Amino acid sequence: MSILIDENTKVVVQGITGREGTFHSRQMLAYGTNIVAGVTPGKGGRKVEGIPVLNGVKDAVDIYGANASCIFVPPPFAPDAMLETADAGIDVIVCITEGIPTLDMIKTAHFVRKRGAVLIGPNTPGIISPGKTKVGIMPGHIHKQGGIGVISRSGTLTYEVVDQLTRAGLGQSTCVGIGGDQIVGTSFIDHLRWFKEDRETNGVVLIGEIGGTAEEEAAEYIEEEFNKPAMAFIAGQTAPPGRRMGHAGAIISGGRGKAEDKINALKSHGITVVLNLGQLGKRALQVFKDSRESLVRN
């Protein structure tokens, strides 16, 4: 098992005729993702990499049975694309787009939830269930199928972590980027709930960063309800306050959102926090090995 996506996932790529959309569709196909259709309004009837291009998402669902979407649409049009997808009845929406206005995302996230769809992102590398499928832009080859769930607010930082896990012999069940923006569709806690129910997942790595209080909330949830070992890394211990560190959501404002507060909150809830990213793989091996041994003993 894995969470949200697996070998049965049928993907529609929105913005497939654009540079990014075409490039990453090719990469996803190479990984084994079942892309059933692409959408670019006004370009219906074409083909990209042999995939039929449609004018709207509804046809992708009705005709091709798409149940997940990967959005590569520029910021001004991305909210419209997300709403269209949710309205068409797609279950899992992955929005790669970076730079969507915050106020648009408030309305969009609200609408998508009301329709019962799961939105990952925006400003995310996407989601991958190694060995099964990927819906996103992460390099597939660094992943390895296994039992660790990874939830992250970042992109390349996640690749670094996954690479270290794979080298340490720790494969992954699913790796998901929740997005680097202030308002995102799903939180750490949403994904922790899914990982809790997933029998294949036996531990989780959280990758957080400065800004907001999502990590603090996750820490509380983990102690109270999560039944598997968890560890965390928080980026931005040296970030100055009041500056937006690349991601729209990575900003310490009004004294809130500091790395230090997040690290302390996680530790106080009994979660191992790795301070030096270079040692994450080694520490993960310890954390997950100890917990396996304690499980065996009990």
Place this chain on the structure above:
Amino acid sequence: MKIHEFQAKDLFRNFEIPVPSGKLACTPSQAVDVAKSLSGPPWVVKAQIHAGGRGKGGGIRLTNSLHEVERAADEVLSNPLITPQTGPSGQKVRQLLIEEGLDIDREFYLGIVIDRRLECPVMIFSQAGGMEIEEASAKHPDLVLLETIDIIHGFMPYQARNFFYAIKPMPDKDILKGFSLITGQVYKLFISKDCSLVEINPLVITKSGRLVALDAKINFDDNALFRQRDIAELVDPYEMDELEVRASQHNLNYIRLDGNIGAMVNGAGLAMATMDVIKLAGAEPANFLDVGGGASEEMVTNGLEIILSDRRVRAVLINIFGGIMRCDVLARGVVKAAKEVEIKVPLIVRLEGTNVEEGKEILKNSDLDFSVAKDMEEAASMVASQVR
């Protein structure tokens, strides 16, 4: 994006939020001319810089004669203004806002921000006006009131009443009308201009019973500037670091910091984590630089050139995890940059991911002098040992 107080007050005027009469001046004599055109004395001379805490640093002066206006203007314009937010070297003041002085009866705080957890705008009102809201929340949490706003309905009149009727002692009933108008208009401004913060601190009631926004602070959502062209034009390049201006022209995420280790990384999260490992190794990063998850050769060249134009930089760490961005692209960018600017400081490169071998090969075959680190930990300790 941040703007100056006088720009924020212009926006307030457009949205019918009352502000004191005032005008901009760039020299002491202009300041005197402006004061003459306003009612007064007293007049207030206010330094226009983005950093907060201007009052504490002496950037806001109450003056009682034209002579005092001239002297205050001269002093504020001649010396860098040091506030708790400017850093020790301070910020040069180029513009002054000269305003009529008002007789203040009471001071409040009114602000609006996005609450990330609740995913909606939240209006904040406090009776402890003049004090920073973080401080007020800590000292008088009972005086800080919040109203979460439903984005479909907007800020409703009952929410203004919730604030107003909680004020102790309650102001004259007639003021409620103006208060409702101001809170409603602040919300309208926040939404229609894609703000991330609108703050009036203090919002005052004058002795003559007028509600006036004595100060104004507005920040905007950078992601929305594509549809707020008039706002984007309000940017003040003097408020930005020269290298940061250059970086933004090349679409690079660059933030200048206080250390001496230059760092170039692909991806914001990894860039932050790289700064952290540099610090853990006992050194200080000179910058945050994210060349982007899918950076081009040209962006790498530009990024390295910007790092190298920072004279404080004594060693450079390049940390790339090739995913979408290929290591060979990075390597070509570095080699090209090295041809255009002479690299006089030690260069430590850590490459991993897509096309890593090709990337290393390109670097090796160039006449570049550099060291290769096998992982992040080694990279950080190598770069730190260069400055010890």
